[in-house]
Amino acid sequence: MKRCRISNNVIRRLPRYLRHLDDLQARGIERISSSTLGDQLGLTPSQIRQDFSCFGEFGQQGYGYHVSALREQIAAILGIDRGHEAILVGVGNMGKALLCNFDFANWGFRLVSAFDVNPQRIGEDYNGVPVRNAEDLESFLQQHPVEAAVLTVPREAALSTAQRLSQCGVTAIWNFTNVELPACGETIVENMHFSDSLLALSYFVANRNNEEE
């Protein structure tokens, strides 16, 4: 096994591999070669083999990769089996959409609580996840530390809430607020910047004719 520093590009491709392997498995496909996988994902076989070789030797010469074994390896690399616990802060439309629709468990996370400032929301329950008073954030986290916090508060509250979470020792923040959070100590920030994505789309639409020529 070649030990290399894992580049961000590689990390960002792993979830896509995982999704595709899940798909292959659902279709009953048991083995796959790097060249077939490359065709399906629009990547070169070389790149796929390079990516995997950062983490170990998962294939077999002359055969390829076992879909299910490879799937498990990648899932393990991504930490799906670590039983990460998480909270969600801000039960507005976005927070509710995640609470109701997003399958955290499927991706290795267990939501243990939600928090909000609105008294009408406090006490609500979404699939077994209770909404607590945001004032009790600190005391809750002290008793029950979590790895991750989903940040779905309004933008005005984004920065202060992120700082509180960081101070409580939350390892990572999944940031839906469209606000750039400055590095808070050790805390990892993973951004879901909707507007960045929409603006990239806007750029591609505006420049679609240049691309072709």
Add this chain to the structure above:
Amino acid sequence: MKRCRISNNVIRRLPRYLRHLDDLQARGIERISSSTLGDQLGLTPSQIRQDFSCFGEFGQQGYGYHVSALREQIAAILGIDRGHEAILVGVGNMGKALLCNFDFANWGFRLVSAFDVNPQRIGEDYNGVPVRNAEDLESFLQQHPVEAAVLTVPREAALSTAQRLSQCGVTAIWNFTNVELPACGETIVENMHFSDSLLALSYFVANRNNEEE
């Protein structure tokens, strides 16, 4: 002006520049140099100057960049002033969250209609955006072509809906379905893969100790 093929990395940085320039403007800052901007964004001054030089000469030697002028240039490059029109398909939790909370107009898009299959939702109105019957998608788009479609249908419906949109000549699909959409003809697909982002976060959490040493 140096004419280069614009790399994807550059395109993905543009929205961040725009957000930051908006922020500077809100704070009343009128001029900025590439090195100050670099400090604030965690980029090198060289990279920032290289990025801008793909599109023109926006600065002034010895002075730097006018924040408001630069902001307008980048907004124009991203196509914010093009008056793009869009529809939204699938008024579930995610669709509603976008309809209620996301400021499409601020990013240069005008939502002209939403669509859903559920009769109870048809006829609803979100800030002036009516929900129409999804069966009428084709006839509506024929009368009223749009550049973009926001895809927030359940995953089972993702592929078929994307194909219908593509056949109706929608230029780009903003895909929230966590399903990998294959290239449908000319249609541009911009993905918001929540799970990919969460899994990257999971990786960083699982490997946070390796990173430091």
Add this chain to the structure above:
DNA sequence: TAGATTGTTAATCGATTAACAATC
């Protein structure tokens, strides 16, 4: 065994950084 396909090393390509003449 022969064919296929891996893991890895070497070659290429592209993106980032550094340097500097031009100039406000």
Add this chain to the structure above:
DNA sequence: TAGATTGTTAATCGATTAACAATC
């Protein structure tokens, strides 16, 4: 004018692709 900072060319660095010996 002198200092600052640009736009751009050259140098470096890293990521992708190609090639191939190893081997299932």
